[in-house]
Amino acid sequence: MRKYLFPAGLVASFALLVWGTWQAFFVAPVESKMGYVQKIFYYHVPSAWILFLAVFISAGASVVYLIRRSDAADRAAYAAAELAAVFGAMVLVTGPLWGWKAWGKPWVWDVRLTSSLLLWMVILAYLAVRAFAGAGARTLAAGLSIFSVVQVPLIYYAVDLWRGTHPERLVAKGALDPQMRAALYTCTFGFLLLFAVLYAARLRLGRAQARLDELWLRVEDLEQ
């Protein structure tokens, strides 16, 4: 049964995303100010939400790791950080593509954009520490992960605190056309399911890698 859970979840997430894309292009109306380019919103915003979710999971697991020194918590933090890097890349590519048309240039040093870029760079720093600094760097990586989560509220409320170029939090304020909202939520559920499936697969890989490390030590012991 568990064998089919991964492909089934993957197919379901892809189906939701395809349905959401269809709604975004053929059901949701074209936005009056920005026009057709606003269609990027239906993938850009859910990617950002999933980025935040991944950062929260990574930071939460890092806190658990620092308290209990649990290998499972460390693996959970690492897996979530890797997915945060993937979804962060999605946000940072689709945003400038949208801005290119909406603002006339792909990048402006707006607070939300700059803090999002900083968050992504901290996540990359976490991954670099994990990849190149060895097992002893787990504590440093956990600290980086906790530091990254501090930036999430800053990014989220940046448009309220410093009125910049980035559009307002229209979804939170309920200022969204019902058809636009339906398309957005379908895409969001698709991304959420996709994240769950990818996270489960990445956790499985982490467990297999841990087992591999154990076996290497066992072989070394037996050979001596």
Place this chain on the structure above:
Amino acid sequence: MPRLSLPALPLLLALLSPLALPVPASAQSGADAAPTPPPGFVQVKGASASQPKIEAQPLVVASYLFIWGATLGYLFLLWRRQQSVQSDLGALEARVRELEGE
């Protein structure tokens, strides 16, 4: 010829600047004068009312393609890493059995 003092130079340049501007078409006369454009906005021939879509479309398509590409690319990397780890696990488990049998 009197020497031009430095403060007078900007004033002279300001007075001469209209001469450097292109002459408007309405002021031109003769055979090489440009035809007078009609007043207001003019529709581009062959363009539809949804003209802005053409500019936005490549950006929208690129965004959607990037996300699908990143998802499928990450899935492929995960699958390859899992295959590699499983293969190493199989080899090591066989080695452990072999060493324990000795």
